[in-house]
Amino acid sequence: MTAIIEVDHLTKRYGSKRGITDVSFQVEEGEVFGFLGPNGAGKTTTIRLLMALLRADAGTARIAGLDIWQQSVEIKRLVGYLPGELSLDPNLTGGQILQYFGHLRGGIDQSYLKQLIARLDFDPTRKIRQYSTGNKRKLGIIQAFMHRPRLLILDEPTSGLDPLNQQEFDRMVTEVRDEGRTVFLSSHVLTEVEQTCNRVAIIRGGQLVRIGLITDLKDIKRHELTITFASPVPVEAFKGLAGVEQVESLVDGHTLRLFVQGQADAVIKEAAQFSVIGLTSHEPSLEDIFMRYYESDGQAVKEASHVVH
Known part of the structure; x- marks a missing residue:
């Protein structure tokens, strides 16, 4: 298979605060790849680097063979991106936001957009300020999916969704994978990635500690x-x-x-x-799992050798 995301020794520091250090992994075209770790582990930093919203201090990354910083405009044409937190004009309606993003994309399939709205039971007529956290998340998911991107990069996509919408989201991700497109999603919920992902990378304290097939996670549960x-x-x-x-x-x-x-x-x-x-x-939280599994010897466990290709 061909790698659509290639990350090579990527490092980002925030002064004395933790960022990410020497992170390397590949995501193959057509797979659902989970980026797993407790809150503050470095998931969002990695995603923001991939989207050229931050500059790396060291290392390189490419999406579809394109340099994430030098060719970021071309990359954004290929990607559907859902940030961890949406910042939108509170006076616009959800429908106006979707229309705006659709125009930026040069037009989208309106029938597909209507399907997404119906599947997530989203009301596009209300203003952003009237939306609950869950409805804002639905809006973010719809705008990421609606142009059928080659690659979806989703930061904590189901945060705030109710169980029924989480299940619908899982079905949407499975459909994307079945169509040969790629999904890269971050999460701090182990059971969430088990439902959809082929492989996962686990990050802790800004360092990648494990990459493997989803079935290989059974030994940390x-x-x-x-x-x-x-x-x-x-x-x-x-x-x-x-x-x-x-x-x-x-x-x-x-x-x-x-x-x-x-x-x-x-x-x-x-x-x-x-x-x-x-x-x-x-089932314990991922925080509990990491406390027990990765801090038993007082430091981040280096499991780069435990890589499943």
């Missing part, structure tokens, strides 16, 4: 399962099962709390041997 049984069950029944790191007995042995790394298949099969009253699963 840690679920907390709470299972309530009709009668007491000994913790020994679950100790030693694949993926089980810890088992605790609660409420006179009727309830067990398990911490499971990766797949919970073995735990579910064992639980089925007993009379189960209830089961809940809690």
Whole structure:
């Protein structure tokens, strides 16, 4: 496959504040690539560099073979961009904003635009100042998608969306991928990128710590399962099962709390041997995962060698 995004040792500093350091990765044409990391990790800085909204202190990057700074105008013709925060005239309506962006693009397919508006249940007649955070996000998504760009660069695209619109967004991304176009999206929600992405890069503290297939993330996932049984069950029944790191007995042995790394298949099969009253699963936030997985030895784990091409 051909790389549509090529990032080579990209570095941006903000004085004493953290930026990004020596970031390198490639995004192949036709894939959905997740850029994953906790808030403040450097995701937005990287995206702003790709969009030539910031100048890098070191390193280079190219989109579709074009230099991100020297040929930024040509690049913007190829890209649909959703920033982390939209800054729009509060006195214009959503429809006027979309019309304005459509004219900048030299005209767009109006029937496709209407489809996007309907799919996200967006009201284009209201003024920007009247929109909720979620509706502003819908507007941003529509303007990024509406000209059917070769590449979509989306910064935290589902932030503020309700679950139904998140599902619709996932379907839109899948359609883009099926058409052979490319999506680069940032997120701090692990389950979000699992729904849509082929590969992910994980950034922490401004440094890239991992790149791999989405299936390779199972080894950093840690679920907390709470299972309530009709009668007491000994913790020994679950100790030693694949993926089980810890088992605790609660409420006179009727309830067990398990911490499971990766797949919970073995735990579910064992639980089925007993009379189960209830089961809940809690997935920790990405912040919790990073605290445990990447700070266990007091520094950013360098996993550049763990790259899946």
